[in-house]
Amino acid sequence: xxxxxxxxxxxxxxxxxxxxxxxxxxxxxxxxxxxxxxxxxxxxxxxxxxxxxxxxxxxxxxxxxxxxxxxxxxxxxxxxxxxxxxxxxxxxxxxxxxxxxxxxxxxxxxxxxxxxxxxxxxxxxxxxxxxxxxxxxxxxxxxxxxxxxxxxxxxxxxxxxxxxxxxxxxxxxxx
Amino acid sequence: xxxxxxxxxxxxxxxxxxxxxxxxxxxxxxxxxxxxxxxxxxxxxxxxxxxxxxxxxxxxxxxxxxxxxxxxxxxxxxxxxxxxxxxxxxxxxxxxxxxxxxxxxxxxxxxxxxxxxxxxxxxx
Numbered sequence: 001x002x003x004x005x006x007x008x009x010x011x012x013x014x015x016x017x018x019x020x021x022x023x024x025x026x027x028x029x030x031x032x033x034x035x036x037x038x039x040x041x042x043x044x045x046x047x048x049x050x051x052x053x054x055x056x057x058x059x060x061x062x063x064x065x066x067x068x069x070x071x072x073x074x075x076x077x078x079x080x081x082x083x084x085x086x087x088x089x090x091x092x093x094x095x096x097x098x099x100x101x102x103x104x105x106x107x108x109x110x111x112x113x114x115x116x117x118x119x120x121x122x123x124x125x126x127x128x129x130x131x132x133x134x135x136x137x138x139x140x141x142x143x144x145x146x147x148x149x150x151x152x153x154x155x156x157x158x159x160x161x162x163x164x165x166x167x168x169x170x171x172x173x174x175x
Numbered sequence: 176x177x178x179x180x181x182x183x184x185x186x187x188x189x190x191x192x193x194x195x196x197x198x199x200x201x202x203x204x205x206x207x208x209x210x211x212x213x214x215x216x217x218x219x220x221x222x223x224x225x226x227x228x229x230x231x232x233x234x235x236x237x238x239x240x241x242x243x244x245x246x247x248x249x250x251x252x253x254x255x256x257x258x259x260x261x262x263x264x265x266x267x268x269x270x271x272x273x274x275x276x277x278x279x280x281x282x283x284x285x286x287x288x289x290x291x292x293x294x295x296x297x298x299x
Contacts, residue, residue: 005213011198014197112193116197165186
């Protein structure tokens, strides 16, 4: 169990941080996911641990989104400001715009930041589909179980996520 | 179509690489916090495994907690004082139901896991 948690904790943290844009909230979510996981599933076979753990993590991220949505509504109603995550940061603050070929920008750290921010700006379901299917490499079936939806929904969310990311990259290239 | 597929594949690779770089660039402070979280979870595991048997089960952990709270409030409430608020039965039922709701929501996932286990046993 120690080895498994040690192997997933960093990626889990990045997933949570991209989703919440808050290092403290991300750390809390990862810890909660770890505790829930070992309490409920430590006796399961090891090959079942990855989808189980990421399902718990994604559920906690989803709950965080819902809780923040309610909190922001209350704040707006009472005349306060919303804590909505910032929109995609301006590319000009990061990247050398003289490079025209997007592939050349791989050598520029700013592109990574742009793409990571773009993932964070995706709707939650598209973000989850991308993280689980593309980054973690789960199968469509495993991703569907992790997200609690059908395999068709996974493919739909993923294709939309890729389209949005491609459009953002093309928009950046046109600057 | 081929260009779109290639472009789509490149986007996935580029984004995955960006996320991998983000993982590699995590600060010492964040890594330390993650390590603490891991140890906290592992200690929770050993504590959970060493729990005493024979606990009275009242329909799940939520039911246990709610029942204990109810019992304590009724036992310590003085007869001649109205200092303690009335027990909100709706809240009591909601707490008791929480664990059951999670079980129902996760039922299809448990069934899939079971099917995976059966399939593995058959293939081995």
